[in-house]
Amino acid sequence: MTETADRLAACYTGVVHDVMRAMGLKDFTLPAELRPILPEKRIAGPAFTIEGMTDASAAAHDTLLAWTGLLSKAPRGSIWVCQPNDRIVAHMGELSAETLKNKGVRGCIVDGYIRDVDFLLEIGFQAWSRGFTPRDIVSWWLPKATEVPITIGDVEIRSGDYMVADRDGAIRVPAAIVEAVIEKAEVAIGTENLVRKAILEGVDPQEAYLRYGKF
Template identity: 50%
Template sequence: MVSLADRLQQCYSGAVYDVMRDLGLVPRVLPRTILGLTKTMKAAGPVFTVRGRPDPDVSAHESLLAWTGLLSKAPAGHVVVCQPQDDVRALMGELSAETLKLRGVRGYIVDGGCRDTGFIEAAGYPVFCRYTTPIDIVAGWVPEAFDEPITIGNVVISPGDYILADRDGIVVIPKDEAERVVARTEEVMRTESALRQAIRNGQDPQEAYLQYGKF
């Protein structure tokens, strides 16, 4: 059986947004400044949240021990979403991305920075971030909470919520609504395929809208 995460992976953020709006749900979209390292990157699945903070007193050893512990805790089949409360450091790098990929983690989204981007792009691991910098977390940052609600922009993200990140943006689906939203999005995408073909065949756009109820 195809998992809900795999089904969501086949969707796109615009369609999910439309469905949530049409179902009367408040669409939860992360700030548009959080982007994939490449346009083709895409990540979808249930969320594993991380929150951390800068710590000027932490030693290099303590910070790396805490960081590798974070990587160990990230569960397979999930997307890690990190609120670092930091605007200085990279919260993802080459070895960390390789580790998450090999552990079966579906992607990484951070309200902060990333480095080693060329290596990560070559590995094909989906990472979404706000900026790049060579500065890392060593002797400067520690995680403080896992699998607890976090806030990015004006969006509260809870453990187990579903997330879809693609070239257009990042949308968060409440866990209790995920099955309904994905199923409805699949229906919408089938309708859009028929509508797209009608337009290509020369149908008037207004007539097509009235026939299919979408545009």
């Protein structure tokens, strides 16, 4: 798992996208509104999926008990991928990020808001979100299920599917084809290096494209 994640992390999202498009796949790019707090830090790894729900009648103790239990379930080497079904409160913060980082979780992708961003930056915990708010989950939000299929935008993500995310965006790679995607991406990167070298040597861009079949 670690070797696969590291190899995928070495493949930027642009080339992974092009490979998957060429394979005939669709609906694998997460919404562009999801942005990272550490744009220079690429992450990749298997998804630990979370589906949530709001409950305005939930007791503070129950929401915090459920949240801490949720943190305990995240496996080492995974990426926390959450569909909170909420755009009001934050679904990641300092103590949670510290917990996950110490467990070996590679980062998080939340289709909603996060908070304590200065602290997350300080500890280097990569977090993708739609924005920030100081409001927390207490007496408002509960996890509904973990390791179930979730949908972010038009992308269905199953627990164990691989995520790769960088400054350009985030992509889901189905677990069943991740090795094939990585192999094709590594070849494509090699070809792009040849095209880049040709361009820098003054080769006409169309000639470079026709020579290598890529641009």
